[in-house]
Amino acid sequence: MSRSKNPRRRYDPNRSLRRIAASQERKSAALPLDQSQTNDIGLIYHLSLDAIKGGCATEEMWSNLACSVNIALILAEQGMEEARIEDIKRAQDALMRAKGRSERFGTWGLDGDGIRDLQLAVTVHDSQMKTAPKAQVRAAINEMHRRMAAGDFLEIQ
Structure with a gap:
């Protein structure tokens, strides 16, 4: 030669499969979370809120x-x-x-x-989860971890 x-x-026999999977992932990331996902997420926060309101919460909650x-x-x-930023900051203070x-x-x-304040913040979070694209939620979680590492946020255990 x-x-x-x-x-x-x-030759890569899986090349087209990877491309299809990546395309599906991009399309899925542009959509909001589905109903079962928002229910699962909301359930955790609402149970934790009820426990802390009743005075029987744990550090995990x-x-x-x-x-x-x-x-x-x-x-x-x-x-x-965006209008709820001050309300959310009051919930952080609480x-x-x-x-x-x-x-x-x-x-x-x-x-x-x-x-x-915390009830309002959780309500705002619920409505955001229903409308935010998955990619934006994922980016927000990554940003939260970055800010915690920098010491700018409430440290979660």
Whole structure:
């Protein structure tokens, strides 16, 4: 074989399958989460909210709520319910008060304003999850982890 001729690419029987899968993934990422996914996500946060309102929450439940509030804030900063940014920040403050209370007294609970603020933030999070494309939710989760590593966010356990 002469040097001027390019070598042939090795045959890959799965090449077209990978292209189809990548195309489907791109299409899926542009769609919002489906109903079962939003139900599963919402169930975790709402059960955690009920537990912390009742004063019988654990650190894991607090962490679930911190995660939802952090993601809600990032999505709001990206334009999804941007008017609710201050409400979400108040919910973050309520969670920090609850963490301080747990360190002092050993129980995870919220004050009255904290309950109201956190309920609103979880409601905002629910509506964002119903409308946000999967790719945007995934990007918000990655941004949340980046901010936590930098120390700019509520640390989830």
